Amino acid sequence: MKDNLTDKGWITPYFRLYSGRFALYLILGVLTLLSASMLMFTSGYLITKSSTMPYNILLVYVPIVGVRAFGIGRSVIHYIERLVGHDAVLRILSRMRVRLYRVLEPQALFIRSRYRTGDILGALADDIEQLQNVYIRTVFPSLVAIVLYATVVVALGMFDVVFALLVALYILILVAVLPYISLRLTRRTNAEVKRERNGLYQQLTDAVMGIGDWVISGRHHDFLTDYECAEAVVANKERKLHVWSRWRGLIGQLVVGLAAVAMIYWSTGQAAAGHIDPTLIAAFVLVVFPLADAFLPVADAVERIPEYKESLDRLVRMEGQSGEGPTDRENSLNKSSYGIESSSGAALQVRLKLEHVKFTYDNEGANSVDGVSIDIPQGKRIAVIGRSGAGKSTLLKLIQGALEPAEGAVMINDRAAVDYGEEIPKLISVLNQSPHLFDTTVANNILLGRPEASEEEIQQAAEQARMGELMASLPEGLNTPMRETGQRFSGGERQRIALARVLLQNTPVLILDEPTVGLDPRTERALLSTIFQATSGKSLIWVTHHLVGAEHMDEIIFMEHGRIIMRGTHAELMEREPRYRNLYHLDRPVSTGE
Secondary structure, three states: OOOOOOOOOOHHHHHHHOOOHHHHHHHHHHHHHHHHHHHHHHHHHHHHHHOOOOOOHHHHHHHHHHHHHHHHHHHHHHHHHHHHHHHHHHHHHHHHHHHHHHHHHHHHHHHHHHHHHHHHHHHHHHHHHHEEEEEEEHHHHHHHHHHHHHHHHHHHHHHOHHHHHHHHHHHHHHHHHHHHHHHHHHHHHHHHHHHHHHHHHHHHHHHHOHHHHHHHHHHHHHHHHHHHHHHHHHHHHHHHHHHHHHHHHHHHHHHHHHHHHEEEEHHHHHHHHHHHHEEEEHHHHOOHHHHHHHHHHHHHHOHHHHHHHHHHHHHHHHHHHHHHHHOOOOOOOOOOOOOOOOOOOOOOOOEEEEEEEEEOOOOOOOEEEEEEEEEEEOOOOEEEOOOOOOOOOHHHHHHOOOOOOOOEEEOOOEEEEHHHHHHHHHHHEEEOOOOOOOEEHHHHHHHHHHHHOOOHHHHHHHHHOOOHHHOOOOOHHHHHHHHHOOOOHHHHHHHHHHHHHHHHOOOOOOEOOOOOOOOOOHHHHHHHHHHHHHHHOOOEEEOOOOOOOOOOOOEEEEEEEEEEEEEEEEHHHHHHHHHHHHHHHHHOOOOOOO
């Protein structure tokens, strides 16, 4: 179920959504502190009254019962308060995480080019946690303090208006002046600590993912030294914040002490004037301390605001960028209206057509794709070749509908590719250079291609990917656990498992996004041979840096700076393009031993 909270903020919508729980939480919070105050008030009265040696136990029986009632009541109400508060906040946390997933999901095809892994992990692990604290640690403690502020001033005003105003001034220092000063003094440092902590998180994430390379290069000590220096800088700033926190606590306690002294002076005067019973002096003085527990945390609550803002800003940026994703279009795939016909047992027929397509990531920058036109009827195989930055990856995102062209059109069966939205995976599957393999069995990783597939179909896909020898060597066959990211298997084996996944997906179009990068030449040739044989009848769009296997393509397109500078069959290019001929010989040197 969708929250429908997009573009309405990450905090305020949940107040409305859980207004009933929050109202109950606020009431219980006030009642908890009132119970604690009445416990101290009644205890002070009971102690003083008992010291006068009443001639009858009945004279202190009521305060005895009151002490028991308020003592038990405070614990029970506080428990229910926490239960209600954390129930509401955990519900919010769940919705926030789902919402963040929906923010990231439309950008899945190009998420690595937009965010660093540390940013995403930071948002999941830290930013959402920060925003849930807005309710528990800032908003509601502040609201409870305001309610009790008004209650205390009104209650004292019934006895003495002047003294009530004096107490109002003391409390104002705790709930307004001290928090304001604290916020002004620490705002910048808190924001810096938050940003630098996120930077350390990203740095550590990056280092853990590449820890093998650090060790192999012999520079792991350099990383540790740099990281410890950066950590020391952040720790120093945090130390300054802690020092100020202690000073702020001391100031707050001094204000509470002054309030207690003022209460002693006032209550003694009131008793001497006969306005209150002397037994109430201790009661009025002791009630200051539980009430202080409501006012003292306000400064700390307000001081957290810069941290919340940093988290909120990052989430808002991520959500704002997600508006470019195709899932903003509420389209569903109607096969007849999109020109895709599928009779019983017949394969889908897809025609891809790009007409004078232009796209740029920056309106003022150069086009990443500049005037590209390609026609790919069902079954055609093309290779897109070019160095890094030539526009190949952008071209793939346009074909998959992840990006919308600035000019021209990307059509799938005479409909714009972006209009297919979430149905694109039914038409186009992708085998890239680093497919993610999950920490589960081989069969489950293949099953991701089509969750409803039978065991027989999984086995068939594995055989098509020529995994028979691999499965025979494993103790549990397809049920063998792969471990995290499939690290128990070699690169070629992982690519074959990913190939079995896309074969099980059984789409009419397959994109090969440099699936052989990092493989040794023999494994590369074997994998390409498997792919070309297993995908007979499918349209292939093969993006690559080099030309091994190019002779199997129907058309070869060479891109540079977003433009097509060469195109034709392998034979045609070998005949008329010296540059292509030289590149091919570099990739496939002539050897008398062949």
